[in-house]
Amino acid sequence: MHELSICQSLLGEVERAATANKATDVNKITVAVGPLCGVEPPLLARAFEVARMGTIAERAAIEIEILPVVVWCETCAIDSPVAANALLCGRCGNWQVELRSGAELQLTRIELTTCADFAAVAG
Amino acid sequence: MCEQCGCAVAPEVVHVSEHAGAVSARPIHSRSVEILTGILSENDNEAAHNREHLDAHGILAVNLMSSPGSGKTSLLEATIDAIGDRFRVAVIEGDLETENDAKRIRAKGVPAIQITTGSTCHLDAHMVHDALHALDLSAVDILFIENVGNLVCPASFDLGQHANVTLLAVTEGDDKPAKYPVIFRKSGLVLLSKTDLLDVLDDFSPDKAESHIRALANPAEVMRVSSRRPDTLTPWTAWLEARLASCREGTTRRPDIRHQHAHYRAGV
Numbered sequence: 001m002h003e004l005s006i007c008q009s010l011l012g013e014v015e016r017a018a019t020a021n022k023a024t025d026v027n028k029i030t031v032a033v034g035p036l037c038g039v040e041p042p043l044l045a046r047a048f049e050v051a052r053m054g055t056i057a058e059r060a061a062i063e064i065e066i067l068p069v070v071v072w073c074e075t076c077a078i079d080s081p082v083a084a085n086a087l088l089c090g091r092c093g094n095w096q097v098e099l100r101s102g103a104e105l106q107l108t109r110i111e112l113t114t115c116a117d118f119a120a121v122a123g
Numbered sequence: 124m125c126e127q128c129g130c131a132v133a134p135e136v137v138h139v140s141e142h143a144g145a146v147s148a149r150p151i152h153s154r155s156v157e158i159l160t161g162i163l164s165e166n167d168n169e170a171a172h173n174r175e176h177l178d179a180h181g182i183l184a185v186n187l188m189s190s191p192g193s194g195k196t197s198l199l200e201a202t203i204d205a206i207g208d209r210f211r212v213a214v215i216e217g218d219l220e221t222e223n224d225a226k227r228i229r230a231k232g233v234p235a236i237q238i239t240t241g242s243t244c245h246l247d248a249h250m251v252h253d254a255l256h257a258l259d260l261s262a263v264d265i266l267f268i269e270n271v272g273n274l275v276c277p278a279s280f281d282l283g284q285h286a287n288v289t290l291l292a293v294t295e296g297d298d299k300p301a302k303y304p305v306i307f308r309k310s311g312l313v314l315l316s317k318t319d320l321l322d323v324l325d326d327f328s329p330d331k332a333e334s335h336i337r338a339l340a341n342p343a344e345v346m347r348v349s350s351r352r353p354d355t356l357t358p359w360t361a362w363l364e365a366r367l368a369s370c371r372e373g374t375t376r377r378p379d380i381r382h383q384h385a386h387y388r389a390g391v
Contacts, residue, residue: 002244002276010162017158027153031162038279038305071340085304087340095337099308105162105279114152 003043006105007051013107018056023112026057030109034067035084037105041066060110069102166280169248173255173283180260183367184268186282186378188306189290190299191272194316194350196224198290199267201350203231205360210264210367215254217246217271224269234258245276248283255283265367274299278306285370286311286378293317293327300335308339311378312346312362319349 010031018026033041041064048062068081073089079100080090088095161167177184187195196216203212214235216224225237236254238246251268258266268284270277278287289310291299294317300307307313313336315329333345344362348355 002279005243006162006279009165012165013158013160013162017156017160021154021156036305036308038275085301085335086338087308088338095340096342097340099340103305103308107158107160107162109155109157111153111155114154 003039003047004051006039006044007047010048010107011051011055011057014057014060014110015055017107017110018112021112022114023056024115025113026060026110027113028061028063028109028111029057029107030063030065032065032067032104032106032108034102034104035069036099036103039105065108067101067104070100071097072100073097163280166248169252170281170283173248173252174285176255176260177266177283177285178370180263181371182260182263182266183286183363183370184266184282184284185363185366186268186270186277186284186287187290188270188274188277188287188310189272189316190274190292190295193272193290193292193295195269195272195290196227197350198314198316198348199228199269200231201353201356202267202360202363203228203233205353205356206265206363207231207233210363211262213258213263213266215246215251215258215266215268217250217269219243219271234263240271244271244273245280246270246282247280251282265363274303274306278309284378286366288312288314290314290316291332293321293324293329295327297327297329297332298335300332300339304339307336308341309378310336310341311343313343314359315345315347317349318347318355319351 014026014029033039033044045062045064052058052060069084070079070081071087071089072079073092073094075094076089076091078089078091082088082090084102087097087099089097189195199214206212212233214228214233216228216235216237217240218224218237219240219242221239222237225235228235236257238250238254240246240250246268268282287310289306291313293315315332321327329345329347336343336345346358348359
């Protein structure tokens, strides 16, 4: 529902990173999204196409890596991949598990073009 | 050495172009930069700033969330009646339109700041920051932030609160925690509201609602409350009192980072 405002925040982070790296263009960004972060990847991709206009990432492609939901059970000492609304150990069914992955909403990589201008005058 | 960015690396690609008799050569650098930053970092930074403000004044801030119509404002009115003489309460109200909820709170003699979001479906840290500055924080013990009625979006935005409390009315489905895992997983306390209606309802099981919450790996206490029955509010006000005390004692953190489960057990 609010993927557009998420994209605006995303582009803020992209611009910060681009400035820090003295980039002239952003070619691609990669984000990692977990099912429990409250953001829908297809909607995020569509919103990005709109939100990027007029920014340094205007021509950037977006790659969305969807992370699995994984919980850690202290008793069994195992990780279990699980559904977003059933965070239970795959072996013992215990609900007192720790979420290892699945709630991420992160910018993980950007591909930049950096360019320096120098002029050599000829003839 | 490149004069513009100071890099000493020889460019892999050089584009040469000719224009009006002058030749210019631009070295093109393409590189991939590894980053690991939360997309909502800017909001989170503002939220941390809000939290510092609140901590400096010894204020417990509670983010109250639910579907529209689950009884958040009624609960706040009943809570103010129950504890208003012992604790100084303030409220930040979030709605798309109207000042109706803030007016109800002010009628109880409690300061209320209304944020009207227009079409935004949730409150964020910047909105709350502005509202904080409209309050006299030196005169507040407990701040309730009544979020926009919405079970989807508010959960994603840290406001600077110390606790997330989510209402689920008994007139809703008891499987809502399974349908809305994001918000119910992040709740430090779940209040089943309107329990005075349980007598006339045959399709809401508080135990089922609780089991769905446990299936989100959430140890949060689930309390049954009715804003019409003040005696049902005692565990809730005791919880507030205990959280206020622990807030004033120790360091505070984002409520959904659960490294220490003790924060979320009953009565602690």
